[in-house]
Amino acid sequence: MTDDLQVATGLAPPKAFDAACRMVVDYLVRVVPLDTWAVTRVADGQQTVLVTADSGFGFAPGLSAAWAGSMCRPMAAGRTPRIVPDTREVPELERLASEAAAQGMQIGTYVGTPIVTDEGALFGTVVGLNREPVDPTLVDQEPLLDLLSSLLSSVLEADTAAVDSARALERAVSDAETDPLTGLLNRRGWERWLEREDERFRRFGDPATVVALDLDGLKTVNDSEGHAAGDRHLRQTAAVLRSVIRSTDPLARLGGDEFALVAQVGTEDADQLVDRLREALDAARVPCSIGAAPFTVVGGFPGACAEADAAMYEDKRARRDGGRPTPQVPHPRPTLPTA
Template identity: 40%
Template sequence: MSELYMRLDDMLEVNSLRDFSKASRSVLAILKQRTGLDTWMTTRVSGPDQIVLNLIDDAFGVCRGDVLSWSGSFCRQMVEGNGPCVALDISTEPAYASAPNGKSFPFSAYVGAPIKLEDGELFGTVCAYDSRVQPEALKDELPLISLLANLLGVLASYELRLLEVERDNEQLKKESERDELTGLLNRKGWNHRSSKEASRGRRYGQPMAVYILDLDDLKQVNDLEGHQAGDALLQQAAEVLTSTMREHDIVSRLGGDEFAVLALRTNESAARDVFDKLMSAFTQANINISIGYNCHHLGRDLEESVVAADKAMYSMKSQHKKGNVAC
């Protein structure tokens, strides 16, 4: 057996040692070859369920992804110490003979070992079933089975840690690209998303239009009513924008009283319609706003269209200050 342990690196592909699913399949193939048992599987325990992750040579109608009852399983009896890891004849083992899952399938022999995470938490099991009573020699395989189950536990722990790190990083990235007050993209999020869409637009020839919006009265509201009222105005403006624009359009608060929109798949005639729709929505919300827009030419840098839209916005703001509200 010690020789076998030293040759495990030959039996398991090196690449599989970095991937739980691949390692799981390799482990099952090794154990199937050594024992000849009908069905080998790895499972995950989740609450009342035992989920089949991988299996090889199923002889009992169980498939990958099937959800079995954990409470009625041989594996639970094994993990809780009510039955042995190797049952050559389950009819002689009361815990297995009375288990509900055993009555649903024609099992005569069972082998199982827990897969535990590094903190000792139960992840699942490596287990096998056979329709025939097994010889005493099968017990000699238990050290190898336990070793491979431990290896899978280490890999599962590693992958779960990586998954948590990835989730944390994704959340941090989302949070770093969101404006805390309005929930819209912030300037960083705008730069990231709009740059991506501009590249896609060039690649696929999709027209788009840039809109720059500026609240006319934010400073006055802040000065006369306080910053809480100003924040409420910003939030209201964000709600008008999100309810007016389509889901795939990019809507952001660049900072202060300035917002930006990238309307995707929007040609020149549609761009004017979007402008009119925005003006109407803000008028109905009783919010004074200046809006400038520019149809983005796919052959130029997006920032040029942003600058052009910004100039158009300031032109409207200037008209508003002069008391000319014509659009």
């Protein structure tokens, strides 16, 4: 009897948001054939492609553009229709299409609908584009668009809740991954966190910044005042870092005088965070060399960590040579004119 209650794997609904996005895009390509369909994430002033089926615009996962210039922005604000068979007939979209044309992108048709969180905030969009205007009967697909948007919003809510529960469990069993001196994650805990979260951040396109820090002068403290003083120096550094970042942001002592953290903020807020970290550390007389780099869907956390380490060592060399530049988080260059 139990065999009769089993559902074939291919018939089970998707539980992960990225799988649901892929299913929706593939379905739209078959049912409403446009030159491009995509699911995007909107965060930190950028619109980033998560999943796409593209046959003419050059869209690919990880590519992004400024949200301010996106056709989806007036749609999400309710100023323009969600389905526009001819962008020349809607003044605001006509203007945006002209700006895109100046960059070599012709947009004759726009389709878009928001994906919202359980709190009603904008998460991203489902968007379709065509180079040429299409038949006005395209507007008849609005109920389908509503259905698919609701599907993705529901899967997003369920997947986010599952991820939050998994994170809470992981924090509860992390004693073996804690540095006993500072109470921070140790290197093993840090590497496991990055490995777990890399797939999750890529799935949702969440903004994040990796910050690498190296405590200046610890050897001098150990040599002149003893290792007990050096330990106090390390604990003080950990306390200062905790006081600046959010309690949910992972913070690790990787060994010796090396620290690292992931702040779940985009590049604009990350610049300010780096400034606050430097000011707080200097005020507490535990100065650090600092480097930071943004998480990207393409490079993931491995790429961001490598860039942050390189920036930190560059900062250390500059400080050693008498300069004191404030490291700025690299800002990804927009690669999609409008979406």
